[in-house]
Amino acid sequence: MGGWGWGGYIASPPLHPGYLSAFSDRCFLVSVLVTLARPATEGRGAVWLGEILAHGVYHLFAQCEPGFRRLITLLSAEHWSCWCVAGRETRLLPADWSASSSQQGEVESGTRRKLNRLLSFQRFFHASRLLRGLASHSPGSLHILDNDYLGQAAHMLSKVETWNFDIFLFDRLTNGNSLVTLMCHLFNVCDLIHHFQLDMVKLHRFLGMVQDDYHSNNPYHNAVHAADVTQAMYCYMKEPRLAEQLTPLDGFLGLMAAAAHDVDHPGVNQPFLMKTRHHLASLYQNTSVLESHHWRSTVGMLRESGLLSHLPANISQDIEQQLGSLILATDISRQNEFLVTFREHLDNQDLDLQLASHRHFMLQIALKCADVCNPCRDWELSRQWSERVCEEFYRQGDLERKLNMEISPLCDKLTDSVPAVQIGFISYIVQPLFQEWQRFTEPSLLSQMMMSNLHKNKDRWSRLWCVHAASETQPHSEEPGGGGGGDGEDIS
Ligand SMILES: Nc1ncnc2c1ncn2[C@@H]1O[C@@H]2COP(=O)(O)O[C@H]2[C@H]1O
Ligand SMILES: [Zn+2]
Structure with a gap:
């Protein structure tokens, strides 16, 4: 049961040529684009989509409209800011690009005309997906559901603050739209739409983008996990000690951070990105790589949707920064740092929730709790999350085995059984954190x-x-790691 591997990051591992197979086509595309758009190509002034098409990845474009959002986020992080579409050709230009005046004039007018049409460009890809029968779930698809289903979903929402809320059932009842539906409901009940004068169309568009940018083929890091964390976050923000002090802005930030905290997760962890020298690892200098990407992607979608465009610039910037600080706090390798500070505050009894900085710290802690709360759910819900997370670990391990790489801790289905992984996770991560959370919330029925x-x-x-x-010692042992639930029936 040993070998608990949190934080066991590999320093400078070898590049393996097959690493790209770990990522979705969309990630691959972004990787190609970012590589081609690097300043090394600056001398040529522009990178033409035509060149990229020549690399044989055109078909990927048609599948990956969310990739463009991430791409823009990534490029803007690297000071590439100009984007224009001309016919079938797309140019990615550095912000300080200089070229001959005729080229520049052409680009500038193209930019003026086309930049604002980015969404149309996205619609083109949406249309393309529809034509090829690849339409994703969108908020608009809700209407195809039977009224019975919607009625049951609405009934569940009326009890959204209960701890045994079954997010898997809710996701089925909403036809895979649990995150959008839940967020709209919570924004309503918290009066955030009215308070921040939010445009419902923009809100729907933003939430739809977030939901779509989760990878539904990840067993664990998908939009249902985001919805689960959001529901838990809501329960935690309703704890009297916190609820009495939280402002509408705190509520907005807490829910938004929970919904977006793992967006576009590739289903592999940071050590994997580092040892395969993925471009995100170098972009974020091997530090909170995934969390930085989740945050920057969220900012990209916020700006693209225009959700906050009616707010003064300093307010929307502050919201973006605070979202970053909340999402970055979910980096599990920073667990001890937060736990030690939390414990010190509780020992010294010096938390003053009238201070914005202390409320922010408690939102970070609440989000961290929400992110790892699945072992605190009812067995039936908890077991499903455990199996899903291990399945995702094992997929990474299988890939590492295939690529002749060292298998990451917890990812070897031949040695790391689901029960062993769970006992380690509960003992080292969940229990210490929730013990302190219980101290903070006392007296709390939910914590109990x-x-x-x-x-x-x-x-x-x-x-x-x-x-x-x-069973391992028996001659006919079962497949390791499989069927935790089935075993559960045997021993109950
Ligand atoms: N039940 C679980 N068992 C093992 N690891 C888990 C479990 N739940 C969450 N985790 C891990 O804890 C991490 C918290 O941050 P993430 O959601 O990014 O990724 C999560 C998983 O890697
Ligand atoms: Zn998470």
Whole structure:
């Protein structure tokens, strides 16, 4: 059961040529574009899509409209700011690009005309997806559901603050739109739409983009996880000690950060990105690589949707920064840093939630709790998350095995069983954090219930681990790691 590997990052591992296969086509495309758009090509003034097409990736364009949002985010992070579309050709230009006056004039008028039409460009790809039968779930697809389903979903929403809220069922009832539906509901009940004078169309567009940018083929890091974390975050922000002090801005930030905190997660972890020298790892200098990407992608979508465009620039900038600080706090390698500070505050009893900085710290802690709260759910919900997260780890491990790379901790399906991974995760990550959370929220029925679930679930995984260990010694042992739920039936 040893070998708990949080934070065991690999320093400067070798580049493996096959690493791109770990990513979706969209990630691959962004990788190609960013490589081609690097300042090394600056001498030529522009990078033409035609060249990229010549690399044989055109078909990827048609599938990857969210990639363009990320691309723009990434490029703007690297001071590439000009974007224009001319016929079938797209140029990516550095902000300080200089060229002959005729070229420049052509580009400037093209830019003026086309820049504002980025959304039309996106619509082109949406249309393309529709034509090829690849339409994704969108908020608009809700109407195809039977009224019974919508009625049941609405009924669930009326109890959205209950801890045994079944997000998997809710996702089915909303036809895969759990994140959008949940967020719209919570924004309504928290009066955020009215308070911030939000445009409902823009809000829907933003939430639809966020939901679509989660990878639905990830077993764990998908939009349902985001919805689950958002529901938990809402429960935590309703804890009396916090709720009494939170401002509408805090509520807005907490829910937005929860919904977007893992957006565009590739289904592999930071060490994997580092050892395969993925462009995101170098862009963010091997530090909070995924979290930085989640944040920058969120900012890109916020700006693209125009959701905050009616607010003064200093306010929207502050919101973007605070979202960053919240999302970056979910980096699990920073767990100890936050835990130590949290404990110190509780020991010294010096948390003053009238201070914006202290409220922000508590939002960071609440989001961290929400992100790892799945072992505190009812067994049936908790077990599903455990199996999903391990499945994602094992996929990474299988890929590493295939690529002859060292298999990352927790990712080897042949040695890291689901019960063993769960016992380690609960003992080293979840329990220490929730013990402090319980101190902070005391007296809280929710915290009591979560701690009770946590202990029961840990006991159950321990029993399953014994069953698993015993089966390992039998001549006809079962496939390791599989069917935690099935085993659960045997021992209950
Ligand atoms: N039940 C679980 N078992 C093991 N690891 C988990 C579990 N739940 C969450 N995690 C890990 O904790 C991390 C918290 O941040 P992420 O959601 O990015 O990724 C999560 C997983 O890597
Ligand atoms: Zn997460």
